[in-house]
Amino acid sequence: MNPSASNPDPDPADNTVGPGLGDQPGPGAGWHLSAGRALAVVLLPTLVLLAVGPLPLLVWSDRLPDRLASHWSGSGGPDGSMGPGGLLLMTVAAIVVAVAGLGWAALSRRRRDPFVYPFVVFLVLVVAGMICAAAASIVAVNLDEADWRDVGPLPWWHLVLVISGPLALAAAGARALPPMPVGPAPTGTTAATPLGTGERAVWVGTLTNRWLHVPPVVLCVAGQAWLVVGPGRWIGLTFVPLGLATSVLATVRVTVDRRGLQVAYGPLHWPRTRFPVERIESADVIEVHPTQWGGWGYRGSVRLMKRAAVVLRRGPGLHLRLRDGSEFAVTVDHPEPGAELLNRILVAAGPAPG
Amino acid sequence: MLIWIDTTNPEPIYRQIAAQVRRAVATGEVGPGDKLPSARDLAASLEVNMHTVRQAYAELQRDGLVDVRRGRGVTVLASAPGRAGAHDLARALVAEARRHGLTNSEILDLVEGHL
Numbered sequence: 001m002n003p004s005a006s007n008p009d010p011d012p013a014d015n016t017v018g019p020g021l022g023d024q025p026g027p028g029a030g031w032h033l034s035a036g037r038a039l040a041v042v043l044l045p046t047l048v049l050l051a052v053g054p055l056p057l058l059v060w061s062d063r064l065p066d067r068l069a070s071h072w073s074g075s076g077g078p079d080g081s082m083g084p085g086g087l088l089l090m091t092v093a094a095i096v097v098a099v100a101g102l103g104w105a106a107l108s109r110r111r112r113d114p115f116v117y118p119f120v121v122f123l124v125l126v127v128a129g130m131i132c133a134a135a136a137s138i139v140a141v142n143l144d145e146a147d148w149r150d151v152g153p154l155p156w157w158h159l160v161l162v163i164s165g166p167l168a169l170a171a172a173g174a175r176a177l178p179p180m181p182v183g184p185a186p187t188g189t190t191a192a193t194p195l196g197t198g199e200r201a202v203w204v205g206t207l208t209n210r211w212l213h214v215p216p217v218v219l220c221v222a223g224q225a226w227l228v229v230g231p232g233r234w235i236g237l238t239f240v241p242l243g244l245a246t247s248v249l250a251t252v253r254v255t256v257d258r259r260g261l262q263v264a265y266g267p268l269h270w271p272r273t274r275f276p277v278e279r280i281e282s283a284d285v286i287e288v289h290p291t292q293w294g295g296w297g298y299r300g301s302v303r304l305m306k307r308a309a310v311v312l313r314r315g316p317g318l319h320l321r322l323r324d325g326s327e328f329a330v331t332v333d334h335p336e337p338g339a340e341l342l343n344r345i346l347v348a349a350g351p352a353p354g
Numbered sequence: 355m356l357i358w359i360d361t362t363n364p365e366p367i368y369r370q371i372a373a374q375v376r377r378a379v380a381t382g383e384v385g386p387g388d389k390l391p392s393a394r395d396l397a398a399s400l401e402v403n404m405h406t407v408r409q410a411y412a413e414l415q416r417d418g419l420v421d422v423r424r425g426r427g428v429t430v431l432a433s434a435p436g437r438a439g440a441h442d443l444a445r446a447l448v449a450e451a452r453r454h455g456l457t458n459s460e461i462l463d464l465v466e467g468h469l
Contacts, residue, residue: 198361200360201356206389253391
């Protein structure tokens with residue numbers, strides 16, 4: 001089953017007033033940002049980008065050489081240059097693209113997969129942010145130099161800022177978006193009978209993918225070999241924690257009980273991810289295709305992309321729709337009793353306040 | 355593996371837990387070599403005392419169904435095909451008895467008479 005099928009895309013314009021839909025934005029309403037929110041989502045990051053990219057270029061244009069050192073390779077001085085006009089054009093073009101992406105996310109009325117809007121916002125802000133931050137770094141190192149060849153090596157902390165700054169901006173931008181409204185329950189979900197007062201139940205499902213034990217073993221062996229013969233042999237030691245980290249995703253145990261859903265990773269059943277009942281809207285069983293979730297392992301992010309999955313193989317998985325509009329899936333063998341129990345627990349817990 | 359208990363049932367809870375694990379083994383939901391949740395985890399999930407779960411696991415160990423090792427967890431030992439067969443026969447017995455209008459207590463008396 002296509003994951004997007006659980007979140008149907010009402011055809012083609014969701015903002016047309018349908019029977020019982022247009023008047024009040026209940027469940028099933030489309031994506032909608034208030035005017036103030038939309039303005040903030042577009043304007044605030046744009047101001048930041050303008051202040052970091054084009055503004056320093058314009059303000060200090062008379063303190064810059066005719067050509068700017070713009071490319072460094074290795075640890076020495078610059079080995080490439082460009083005119084300030086070209087750099088200005090690059091930053092402006094990047095900001096125009098970013099504004100287009102932000103505006104599209106802010107003004108669109110269509111319900112889409114919950115991760116689409118945050119993903120686009122994140123992407124355009126990372127790209128535009130890095131271009132503008134790189135421009136700021138170039139201005140800083142070229143300031144008050146007579147010729148671009150006199151410029152020294154690029155300070156390492158410029159690189160750190162050029163990468164981390166845009167990532168932080170993009171994460172903030174994506175999180176500023178409101179959650180996708182929760183749509184109607186997927187068809188085929190029968191009303192679950194609530195769990196009785198004296199009833200207690202727990203469902204435990206497991207899944208192990210033996211093939212995923214291969215990378216950790218290979219990494220550990222390679223680490224040992226590196227330690228003996230490799231250049232900079234202590235680098236080999238870093239292979240071992242990497243191997244252990246990958247072994248964590250070779251096996252999962254999924255537990256459903258009155259507290260909600262818990263996924264325990266690895267042979268030690270640690271670390272663990274918890275989804276308390278208050279966060280869960282409904283549970284169902286889906287067919288997980290690694291291509292639709294971006295591959296194997298822990299894919300996506302519930303917070304940033306509104307969509308995440310623990311994918312150990314192709315096949316059935318337990319799928320959660322969360323109250324904030326995001327979704328989570330985990331591949332596990334025979335998930336049907338787990339989904340059924342979780343829905344019974346959710347009905348017994350009743351709708352969350354608000 | 356689904357473990358379902360009813361706290362209003364007079365049957366001791368550890369017995370109910372043990373019966374549910376037996377059922378899971380009989381139906382093949384869990385098989386030899388599978389690890390069961392630790393007593394601590396299962397007790398937290400079912401909101402019962404950890405010793406209740408330990409008692410259930412101890413009973414299953416006495417029956418040779420699981421192996422309980424300190425620090426190594428609880429491992430299922432037998433796939434118990436014979437048990438699964440007995441399970442099926444019991445189900446068939448109950449269905450047949452119901453068809454002939456026997457009540458639950460009459461069915462239990464009937465089984466008890468053959469013990």
